Amino acid sequence: MFENETARLQKIVDASRRIVFFGGAGVSTASGIPDFRSENGLYGEVYRGLTPEMILSKSFFYLHPAEFFDFYRQYMVHPEARPNAAHRRLYQWEKRDRLRGIVTQNIDGLHKMAGNKRVYEIHGTVYENSCMDCGAQYPLDKVLRASGIPRCERCGGVIKPGVVLYGEAPDKYTCMGACREISNADTLIVAGTSLSVEPAASFLDYFNGKNLVVVNREPIAADSRASLAIRGDVAEVMGKLREDE
Numbered sequence: 244m245f246e247n248e249t250a251r252l253q254k255i256v257d258a259s260r261r262i263v264f265f266g267g268a269g270v271s272t273a274s275g276i277p278d279f280r281s282e283n284g285l286y287g288e289v290y291r292g293l294t295p296e297m298i299l300s301k302s303f304f305y306l307h308p309a310e311f312f313d314f315y316r317q318y319m320v321h322p323e324a325r326p327n328a329a330h331r332r333l334y335q336w337e338k339r340d341r342l343r344g345i346v347t348q349n350i351d352g353l354h355k356m357a358g359n360k361r362v363y364e365i366h367g368t369v370y371e372n373s374c375m376d377c378g379a380q381y382p383l384d385k386v387l388r389a390s391g392i393p394r395c396e397r398c399g400g401v402i403k404p405g406v407v408l409y410g411e412a413p414d415k416y417t418c419m420g421a422c423r424e425i426s427n428a429d430t431l432i433v434a435g436t437s438l439s440v441e442p443a444a445s446f447l448d449y450f451n452g453k454n455l456v457v458v459n460r461e462p463i464a465a466d467s468r469a470s471l472a473i474r475g476d477v478a479e480v481m482g483k484l485r486e487d488e
Contacts, residue, residue: 265434269436269477418446
């Protein structure tokens with residue numbers, strides 16, 4: 244299955260020195276985390292008559308924090324998940340200084356768990372949580388173990404997950420770093436994402452390198468610009484690549 248495409252990707256990787264990996268939810272499905280927009284994705288669910296887009300919004304968080312955290316703990320946090328073959332391959336590339344950066348839309352923290360340091364989490368991460376009043380920092384476990392709304396031990400304020408909600412702007416410095424890495428890349432691998440959410444979708448406009456590779460189960464608009472488009476599971480494709488010697 245897609246052996247010819249994988250062989251072509253291997254040649255591109257072998258000839259590249261400044262790879263940037265731009266990933267979405269499809270990168271983590273092999274780790275047991277559901278994606279959003281596929282047939283069995285999270286966004287096909289309806290929760291208490293509301294769609295996930297409604298619940299995961301800034302306005303819903305402020306108006307209905309108890310309901311938000313009920314949904315968040317049930318569907319958005321997967322502490323049992325572990326890095327898969329895609330995460331491990333990217334870590335290997337970074338150790339060899341072949342990978343210049345990972346730009347991820349995922350909030351699961353699996354790239355950093357795999358060992359990667361050059362990670363731009365443009366939608367934040369579930370592992371960073373802070374009090375909205377005093378700024379005290381808390382681990383994920385504090386949010387998971389709370390009954391209802393997690394509260395700060397210092398001042399009693401609401402602890403907000405460090406994730407970007409609908410209606411919030413992503414951190415500008417994270418986005419600037421991500422765009423800088425993409426603009427300097429000789430190869431950009433776009434994987435496991437439909438690129439349907441801004442501003443992430445516009446990040447491709449910064450790429451002027453030689454090879455744009457798309458790895459995704461479904462066709463996306465970026466396919467028309469790609470040097471190589473592979474239809475398949477990201478972890479399976481990345482797992483077939485040869486290890487650097």
